[in-house]
Amino acid sequence: xxxxxxxxxxNFILKYNPFETPWYILYTKGEYKEFSHMPKDxxxxxxxxxxxxxxxxxxxxxxxxxxxxxxxxxxxKVHWHIIARFENDSFFPxxxxxxxxxxxxxxLPPLEPFEIKLTKELKECCI
Amino acid sequence: xxxxxxxxxxNFILKYNPFETPWYILYTKGEYKEFSHMPKDxxxxxxxxxxxxxxxxxxxxxxxxxxxxxxxxxxxKVHWHIIARFENDSFFPxxxxxxxxxxxxxxLPPLEPFEIKLTKELKECCI
Numbered sequence: 348x349x350x351x352x353x354x355x356x357x358n359f360i361l362k363y364n365p366f367e368t369p370w371y372i373l374y375t376k377g378e379y380k381e382f383s384h385m386p387k388d389x390x391x392x393x394x395x396x397x398x399x400x401x402x403x404x405x406x407x408x409x410x411x412x413x414x415x416x417x418x419x420x421x422x423x424k425v426h427w428h429i430i431a432r433f434e435n436d437s438f439f440p441x442x443x444x445x446x447x448x449x450x451x452x453x454x455l456p457p458l459e460p461f462e463i464k465l466t467k468e469l470k471e472c473c474i
Numbered sequence: 475x476x477x478x479x480x481x482x483x484x485n486f487i488l489k490y491n492p493f494e495t496p497w498y499i500l501y502t503k504g505e506y507k508e509f510s511h512m513p514k515d516x517x518x519x520x521x522x523x524x525x526x527x528x529x530x531x532x533x534x535x536x537x538x539x540x541x542x543x544x545x546x547x548x549x550x551k552v553h554w555h556i557i558a559r560f561e562n563d564s565f566f567p568x569x570x571x572x573x574x575x576x577x578x579x580x581x582l583p584p585l586e587p588f589e590i591k592l593t594k595e596l597k598e599c600c601i
Contacts, residue, residue: 380539381528381532381539381540382524382525382528382540382542383525383528383529383532383540390521390525391521394517394518394521397509398509398510398517401508401509401510402510405508405510411547412507412508412545412546412547412550413508413509413510414543414544414545414546414547415509415543415544415545416541416542416543416544416545416569417541417542417543418539418541418542418543418569419539419541420538420539420541420559420566420567420568420569421567423539432547439547440547440548441547441571442543442545442547442569442571444568444569444571444572445571445572
């Protein structure tokens with residue numbers, strides 16, 4: 348399965364990354380290799396968006412922990428991962444880029460109502 | 475080697491995490507499990523600090539890429555990793571939590587002048 352667009356505006360695209368737990372990636376449309384290369388207003392958007400996405404994931408999926416990361420070693424253009432982690436997921440407490448700990452199937456509520464609400468919140472936030 | 479305090483103010487502590495490349499960790503002093511649990515002003519400080527630290531690392535060490543992450547699966551209290559990555563470091567292009575790719579020794583300029591300048595910038599920024 349490939350990534351699926353959940354939300355888009357003039358500066359950002361949010362995609363769902365198929366995984367056993369909710370994993371979203373916030374991509375910048377501008378050609379910025381590093382976070383500090385971005386203009387201040389776009390950096391502020393990112394943190395407001397991360398806040399909204401994290402809060403929505405916590406409320407709806409009730410994960411054990413949220414993991415946030417911005418690497419870009421393979422794809423050197425700013426993008427941020429926001430991942431819901433559960434204590435019984437396949438990698439916990441390691442990062443999802445770490446060593447697999449077990450084989451898990453996580454039972455989750457449907458994504459669609461979550462993404463409808465999240466999209467609405469992102470739209471209302473800052474555009 | 476254990477972590478070493480580089481900077482501290484009323485809300486945050488910045489530590490150097492001994493590694494083959496520059497790795498700093500920004501800890502919150504408040505008891506916040508998740509980023510979105512923090513008050514808005516402290517979230518804003520974090521992003522201003524991450525910006526300053528990233529910019530300083532890029533200028534001084536000239537790494538291939540900056541990696542930023544906030545997990546907290548082992549230690550569920552908000553802290554952010556800021557790591558300089560080089561294309562010939564032991565893990566690149568994997569994350570430093572991933573599979574080791576090779577054994578490397580990275581040649582770096584001394585930390586002390588960098589940390590003196592960084593501390594000054596953090597102090598002048600927001601306190």
